[in-house]
Amino acid sequence: MSRQIFLDTETTGLSPESGDRIIEIGCVEMVNRRLTGKHLHFYINPERKSHEDAVKIHGLTDEFLADKPLFSAVVDEILDYCRGAEIIIHNASFDIGFLNAELRRLDKGLFTDHVAGVIDSLVMAREMFPGKSNSLDALCRRLEVDNSHRTLHGALMDAELLSIVYINMTRGQDALLIDAGDEGGETQLTEVAAIDFGAFDLPVVLPSDEEVAAFEAVLADLDKASGGKTLWKSLETVV
Template sequence: MRQIVLDTETTGLEVRQGHRLVEIACVEMVERRLTGRQYQTYLNPDRAIDEGARLVTGIEDEFLLDKPRFAEVVDEFLAFIDGAELVIHNASFDIGFLDAELARWQTGSGRISDRCSVLDTLAMARERYPGQRNSLDALCKRLGVDNSRRDLHGGLIDAQLLADVYLAMTSGQVALDLGFEQATQRHEVVVTGPVVLQVRPFVLLASPDELLQHERRLDALDKSADGQSVWRRLG
């Protein structure tokens, strides 16, 4: 499967208020491996950047004056993502801005969903970690992804970090090849060689806050069980 991890930066938060793209960044994965191929461009939005967006991204209006407009790069961008699954954090935000640009310039290219499927890692994180912070920075901390280079929000570094976060979040969905094979129609398994792990397994320890929440949950179970719950007895 070919996947494109995508991030954008914009002049502000609301596309319906006329805010525009100022950066598009993508990194490519094939069969869950980063290929080294990437696409990145800054864009002239033909409007000023909101102060809040400028503080977050570090991008100044003057820097964008000589950058191409979306219509000048749209063919190259669409060729890069065409047919892939897009992996995006808070996908509705980025897709909304991309679709607005396609409509504004009347490219005849339709919508992003006409050529790509979309996987939203924010929705995935909320399902896996309900009630917790699921920003990109929070997920990096939770999953052990080094984000020390992320002083400001930048499209390319955010796309690279999101690729690492996505791979960490979904690592349990992939069958590990540990040198086993099915030998017969009865699905017997035989060992064909020594089992060798190529990397040391990552152990994710609970934070003090998570341990406190766990204890509170056990307290509630004790009350509902009119005594000590099975989890306390096992502990």
């Protein structure tokens, strides 16, 4: 079973080293590339004031967060939910830095000690769309993911959007994504990795005698209707 968790956080500011804290965490579960609907979401009292610029981004005021649980009260539930899963985060170094700072305060080790691994979807996007804007909003536009309801950043909402973006980025089909460019530049085609069908044992279904006879009858009718000018007759002669 392949279990992946899409994770996002909102914070009081930009620097865990300066004491900024997590104020919201949102997680969305996907098993075998299917969203399960099993989400995890907490607002968290950071025990400090948020920077004014940060509040403009996420809209979570100090007054709103004052009665929310501390990180220490929800940490075990967060780790249990994420344990053993592959974690997908957009700009992972930012969120992991804050998670590690919170866990160190509680002597819980590093976040990566508890999970199977971390994938940074921003790194993936930069490899797929070099030189383009690869913010979550830009990817939603490029991959036609509806984010019209996203007026402010929210951890759960962004984790849900990321899950859909990630599915579109890793479709695994012999297909091309059309990238119209974020600045109205020239349209580019970006190849998506193809499925290796050699790994599958594909059955060969042969037609029955009745199906062969019916097919030959249709071909005969087409040949008659064209006055004997059907191309497959000449191709059969060449072969």
